[in-house]
Amino acid sequence: MHATALIAEDEPLLAASLQIELLRLWPQLNIIATVGDGAAAVRQCIALRPDLAFLDIKMPGMSGLDAAQAIVEDWPNTDGGPPLLVFVTAYNEYAVHAFERAALDYVLKPVQSGRLAQTCARLQATLSQRERSGSDNSAAVRRAALSRSTRELPDPLEPLVAQLRMVLGIADAHSIPTTEPLRMIQASAGNTITMVSIDDVLYFEAADKYVRVVTPQREHLIRMSLRELLPRLDPQRFWQIHRGTVVRIDAIASASRDETGKLTLELRGHTARLGVSRLYAERFKGM
Template sequence: MHANALIAEDEPLLAANLQAELQRLWPELRIVASVGDGVSALQQGLALQPDVVFLDIRMPGMSGLEAAEALAEDWPDDGRPLPLLVFVTAYDEYALRAFERAALDYVLKPLQPERLAKTCQRLQAALQARGQPAALESTLAPMLDQLRGLFGVSVAGASALQANANTNTNASTSTSTSTSTPLRMIQASAGNTITMVPVSDVIYFEAADKYVRVITSDREHLIRVSLRELLQQLDPQAFWQIHRGTVVRADAIASATRDEAGKLTLNLRGHSAHLTVSRLYADRFRAM
């Protein structure tokens, strides 16, 4: 079976070994690009639109999980299905259970040719199913659901393993490393002033480079923390992620409007902003 694949792996020797084994096990598979970071994986994935993407979970800058989420959100609405995703990981203690539940696959480090052969068989079977016209529409929504479930299980585990990650939140939030008690108060600093912002006053959070914008009904604050770190400290029932860079307070949503192309836009109570919902999170807004 002829297909195109992208490899995203920041260890050059492992990337070369993976490519060589794929060429041996699946000669018809064409490797269209091999990159070493998540941002390049996203850019090349959108540009080349491969059939399969092999993603290392831990890469510089954007992780493999984040790149997969961004790929699902930014994929063009032209009827072409998302690529099949295979995650490359050394951390089976937090990843494998999630992968086994999803219609995705994984490759363990160090590379195991027998396991990779099974992965190739699964990919070929999935690509054959996609060749049926009725399968194009039916595969997208389930895949997004599986991705979202995978992120929910795996990102927290990955963060715990990244001991060298930047967790400096000085003068940014009154956070604790425990996630058992949701965050109640944010300390936002500006110059010599620290403003205490009750989390219940926040209408939405928006990622802004290395900061997060904290939007209330009458003010905007900047805090130096990643949105991913902040999400782990928020009550998931009270705050909903609607885009990889946007989290909104659920009871601040007045209505959701769907346009002719199916794109969802949120109208808010107490603020004039209109927030776009990505495809990855659109199923939160289903009529009851």
């Protein structure tokens, strides 16, 4: 079976070893890109549309899990879904347990030929099934379906979204210690430290190495990543709605869906409109 693949691995020797072993087990596989970090993996996946993506979990900057989340969120609304994902990881009990529960594939470092052969067989079977499903949907049927409300259509990303949310949820639960939820934010600017009550925060937004703290009156910057901040927020009060945005639940005035199915939030006391990614859209279903 002919297929294309991307490898994201920050250790060149391990990347080369994985590529050699893959081509030995699957001669028709075309490795169209090898990258060394998660951000490059996202860019190249969106640009090249590979059938498969092998993502190392621990990479500098954006991790493999974060990259997978970004690929799913940013994948264009076109025929077909994102690449089949395989996570490459050193042995970690919680990660392996999460992948097994979510039915996402993984291989352990150092990569074992027998285990990788099983992964290749699963990938080939899934690609064959995807091709058969795609051939059953003619372009005419697709166009007719798209003329209806997007909410009536099955989302081809929905199974992957559900699986990825399970992995992310289990990983976070096992990797981050439980702490007392934040009550105050200390935002520094020059020689001044401003104390911001958590009750005043409308939403948090990732901004490179900082997080924007947005209140009705003004914005602040704190030197902390959103991933570091998330476990310190009360999940009953704050929801993640995008990989770069967390909103206070009771600050949400409404959630509206456009003709493409994209959700946008309007806030009380602020003009900002916040987009909701596919991963978190299920939070906003009418009761």
